[in-house]
Structures are given as structure tokens and as C-alpha cells.
Amino acid sequence: MQSDRSSAMLRFMILELNDKKTAAPLREYKTDISGWNLYPVSRSILLRPERYSQLTPDYVPLIARGCGRSYGDAAQNSDRYVMLMERLNRMIAFDEETGILRAEAGTTLGEILEIFVPRGWFLPVTPGTKFVTLGGCVAADVHGKNHHRDGTFSKHVQGLEVILADGSKRWCTPKQDSELFWATVGGMGLTGIISEVALQLTPIESAYMVVKHHPAAHLEEAISILSSLEKDDHYSVAWIDCLATGKQMGRSVVMNGHHAQLHELPSNIKDPFKFKSRAPFSIPLFAPAWLLNSWTIKGFNEIYYRMQSRKMDKFIIDYDRYFYPLDAISNWNKLYGKKGFVQYQFVVPLHTAAAALQQVLTFLTTNRLGSFLGVLKKFGKAGEGLLSFPFEGFTLALDIPLGNKKTLALLNALDELVLKHEGRIYLAKDARMKPETFRAMYPRLDGWQRVKEEIDPQNKFSSDLSRRLEMDGGAR
């Protein structure tokens, strides 16, 4: 760990968050927006507050938007207001003794990493991109490769400020105003605007990871490796070939890793917190719709499986390459063409997982629903967020191109399969589920709706997602 933790409290700037200046009216921009998967697109009225005092629910119906990295319609609002949180990205205070960071909700994980990794601190939980905001991570209660050990993002949140529909500001924690806290984490922005987050960071000794790959010849072996205590590490996730058939169905490469301690670093690394950053690469144009079809994906999977399963020995890699491989290519979503894609992520419980995954893979291969990137992971126990996605079991995430007209109908059939196996689809990645499927998958919805009704009876906070899924129970 770094030695210069001399001052107990690092203050980034003196922020008078309750600034008394009269807020100027916000300018309104009407434009088409979508989630990261480019589907569906809707025309929303964008507002971009520059300061804390402009965070008000005066513009309704309203939904907050972070980096727009969710895959679906959670952060858009047809013909209604969307509040862009990008300018509310100030860090407020950091306690070097406890590792607790207080920051505005528009702060991105990338901004936090840039400042805190060199000081010996890391995020407690991170999704597969750093281009997401604290507010977005709380609202989706995101999970990372360490869910089986460390739970979701909310487990590390010490407190939140939420601006409610009546304009009041409430600080809530897992213990204080806990109903609001557990309805807000995973609540997809529908309880109010998250303005500030206090997050517990994790100490690290270096910016590097020790990684080991375990190839699995088929699904059964992948499940066994992901469940093996002996092979487990702090972070654990598998890339899975979703188009392999026969005896190879479900072949995977399990990629386990942990933060490298000083004694694990090779002698050529002189500064444990320095590494060569990647040159960003950009996709200038939308790719033609045919580019990602079941044949090209099959070919890619074959090469990738061979390449990755060769890496049998432990190796050292910087955290950026390990956690955020896709961030090196900005706009990689354009590879899917203008029609976009659906990211389909579900979780099934341990007792149905083997059969469910086998049937889902059979469904994908039979219907040639290719996924460029298939990710399989074992989740640990569920948290307390009323609409949080993870529970103990296996989760599979797939990127499915939307070039073919039949795809959406096939995905409805896939929902039935997931539901039959007591599974659930992730709201932050949903663009098309039906309301009845959602209700059947989220048994704590009633409890969430009770809190929503109490704090937002007129449903001032709503989104395309909430209307599509009738999340407010019908009151709109």
C-alpha cells in the first residue's frame, strides 16, 4: 500500500452543496437518444444542470441519466424530460483512514480510478466499463466479477443523497431511512435524483492483476470450475462460446484474478501504480448489418477460444486491460450496425442452473442467435435492494444483434425458458421484456411499489422502461 497516507482527510474543494444562488431555468434540447445497445431510440427533452442547485424535480415527468451505458430504455423518456448528470461530477471529500469517498453522482468510475489508483485505492465493485457514473451504478445496483465474494455496488455504499419528487433532499443509508435506500439501489432512477454518493473504496498494493485462465471443454466443466473453491480467486468470470454445439456446447475460458501484491510483481515493474495506457481506438462508422452474423461470430469464437485457452500460466496485466477490455474501442456498439443489438442477461438459481443453461444454449444454437460476447458468472447471495438483479446462481450475458426481424420474437420465447427455470432478467440490460414477465421475475416488486407510492404518488419520476414494464403498478 502507498505510504503517503499522512493527512487523514483529503478535501478536493470546499463545496457548498446547498448553494443559495437562484437557479437559472435550464435550457431544453429535444433529441433522439438510446441506451448503449442503440435500441430502442426515443425523442426526449434533455436538461443539463451545471450545478447542484439546479437538481430539482421542477421538470416532470423526469428521469436522470448518467453516461447512458445501460443497454435499453432505462435512461430515456419519450417526449418527457431527461436530466443529464454529467456536469455534477465533483469529488467532495476522501477520508484516507477509512477509504470513504464522497462524490457527486455524475462522477464516473474512470474519474475515480484516475485519482485513487495512484494513491492505493480501488473500486469495491466495478462493471465491465469505467464509463459509468456513481448514480448509474447505484440505480442499477451493478455487479462485477467479484459478486460471489463482495456482493453488489450497494453493499459498499455508506450513504446516498436523494432528491425526491416534492423537492426535499434525504440522506439515506442501509440503517437510516433504509426503506428509501433499498428502493433506490436497483430502483433505476425512479425514486428520485441521486445527487451524492458515499462509497467505501478498497486498498490495493498495485495497479496490476494476477490472472489465470482455466479452459473448460463444455458447459459442465465451466460450471464446475466456476464453483470450485480451489480454483476460485477474488475475481472470477468466464467467456463462453454460445454457438459451440455437440460435445463442445458451452465451452468456455474461466478467467480468474486478484489484485497483485507487491511481492507478486516482476522486477521490471518499477512503479507498482504506473502502466502503459492503451491508445484509444474509435469505430468511425456503423458496420453493415451482415457483419456480425452467426458465421462470423462462430469464426471469431473459434479463434478466441484457442487463443485464450493457451494461456495456462499465471500472468500479470494492468487493471484497465483486465476489467475494461472493451473501453479501448470507443463506440464499439457501432459494430452491430444501425439497428443495434440487445444485451440479454439473466440469472438462474443454483438448483436449475445446469438444465437452464443447457436449454438456453440449445435454443441459441438451434435458432442461430449468435452472441459475439457471452459471459458466464456465478453469483453469490442476493443483497437487500428491492429491485436488485443478482441472486445466488449463474448469470449469462449475451449480445444479440437485432439485424433479423425474428430476433425479438425469439427473445420472448427465451424469456419463457428463463422464467420456467425461476430466472430473472437484468433491468439495466432490458429493452423489450413484457410487464407480466417482469412482475413474475421480481417478487419484491410490491415492496418497492409501496415505497414509490409513498414518496412519488404522482409518479413524477418515470422513464420509457418504467412505462413499458408498468413499474408504477398502473398509476401514470
Ligand SMILES: Cc1cc2nc3c(=O)[nH]c(=O)nc-3n(C[C@H](O)[C@H](O)[C@H](O)COP(=O)(O)OP(=O)(O)OC[C@H]3O[C@@H](n4cnc5c(N)ncnc54)[C@H](O)[C@@H]3O)c2cc1C
Ligand atoms: C461495456 C459494458 C459493460 C457492462 N458491464 C456490466 C457489468 O459487468 N455489471 C453490471 O451490473 N452492469 C454492467 N453494465 C451496465 C452498466 O454498468 C449499468 O447499466 C449502469 O447503470 C450504467 O451507468 P450510467 O451512468 O451509464 O447510467 P445510465 O445508463 O445513464 O442510467 C442507468 C440507470 O441509472 C439511472 N441513473 C443514472 N444516474 C442517476 C442519478 N444520478 N440519479 C438517479 N438515477 C440515475 C437512470 O435513470 C437509469 O435508470 C455494462 C455496460 C457496458 C456498456
